[in-house]
Amino acid sequence: MDAHAIRNIYCIGRNYRLHALELGNEVPDEPLVFTKPSHAVVPMNGNIIELPGHVGEVHFELEIVLRIGGTYEPGADADQLIDGMALGLDLTLRDVQSKLKAKGQPWLAAKGFKNSAPLGKWLPFPGAAALAETEFVLMRGGEAVQRAEASDMLFNVSELVHYVGKHYGLGPGDIIYTGTPAGVAALQDGDQLQALWAEEIVGSCTVQLR
Template identity: 40%
Template structure:
């Protein structure tokens, strides 16, 4: 299946921030009224068992586990009740964040593209066809660092559902085959260091592992 190789041809990674209430609380933010959207370039991809590189000048790299939605059909300005037709499959993923660089950029009112979009900032597991996850709106996702559980959440706790996110994003960006939407992270984000091993998963359905260089 060509879609299983989405990291090789997908044109964009569209990320959603602050989509779990407890994560909003831990980040000391107010609840969003519309999805918070930012982008990563395709050069951010790392596949299962690859290495995550700490970006230059970063002293505080954080893990954020997320369910990724792989787009299987092109669409623009899609209605929410039609949004699931665009889904080709799913993947467990990480939105790696250079937290110190992000905080510095935010405090000075500057964009934080480097903090979120640096090379290797989007590690992903193996592609899961849509049919294998019939209820993606109620999935356990988790993250371990060196064998210790750091994050555990369920997609049912999202502030904005997957169909809502697809519909909203498609009003502004044409979604193309192979694009990836990261749907937000639950609470428990935290730092990682060189030689740490990060494991992420969807229940016991799928998991992936990465080493911090």
């Protein structure tokens, strides 16, 4: 599936306890959902990704991304509804976000800018049980900066699918960014990033701040 086939991009905030705490946020008692425009998607295929470097820090957030292949109905089996997975980055203009949060304003300017949703290659969805036991890692310049398993999520894959489907709807072409673990930090110009799933590189890019 290419970027043109993606419809809605749902993102889950604060779905890993340590990440919520590292940013000084409360741990939510239900999924915190926000969206990105489909124009935010850009492939992670060894390419250069241009990002705004003039509005403060740009933070990386590695996430498991789920692709929906069917129409959600109450009681749906999440494993049957999901037809693919990938690793992606929920890039965040952190200084912009902090100002928006202080004013109680929406996060769009901090989360939805162009190229803010780099996406690695699509993989077969292994099922929620296997997903939960597989480690995913973000490497920056050869150093592991984020490392986690889906079992660390506050709200698991099935809970996320049912919550988003019930409140907002889900259909073919929708994707869900499922939240990031601890370890987020500011990107630097020239950073080389690699996303690993089960020790296999499934996405890579070089950052160019402008």
